[in-house]
Amino acid sequence: MLQWYKIDDAQYLKDKGVTEHKFGGKTICLTWFEDQLHAFSRKCPHAGAPLKNGWCERGKVICPFHRHEFDLVTGRGNPAQHDFIHIYPIKKEEKAYYVGIEKGFWQSFLGSKSN
Numbered sequence: 001m002l003q004w005y006k007i008d009d010a011q012y013l014k015d016k017g018v019t020e021h022k023f024g025g026k027t028i029c030l031t032w033f034e035d036q037l038h039a040f041s042r043k044c045p046h047a048g049a050p051l052k053n054g055w056c057e058r059g060k061v062i063c064p065f066h067r068h069e070f071d072l073v074t075g076r077g078n079p080a081q082h083d084f085i086h087i088y089p090i091k092k093e094e095k096a097y098y099v100g101i102e103k104g105f106w107q108s109f110l111g112s113k114s115n
């Protein structure tokens with residue numbers, strides 16, 4: 001089940017490259033590319049590099065360590081890489097942007113107990 005978190009000042013991130021943000025205890029990356037906001041894994045699956053130090057080209061985020069490339073829409077790495085990153089859904093309501101993050105087991109459990 002997804003929990004939606006509001007992204008404060010999403011427009012302000014437009015010229016900031018790849019940035020890290022924490023939502024509900026989970027740290028993820030956000031970036032704008034060609035007027036679309038994208039949300040994805042914090043770490044590169046190859047050797048754990050922080051993708052906040054990466055950059056975007058041709059619709060992909062490029063890892064700063066060994067240049068693995070990941071599609072910003074599907075999360076797929078280039079074919080020879082055999083890896084992928086997680087992509088988080090983004091939605092826009094009125095003028096605000098939200099990112100959807102799966103609830104962890106304990107979040108779901110504790111949430112159901114308090115309802």
Ligand code: FES
Nearest residue numbers: 044046047063066
């Ligand atoms: S750690 Fe990202 S490509 Fe190696």
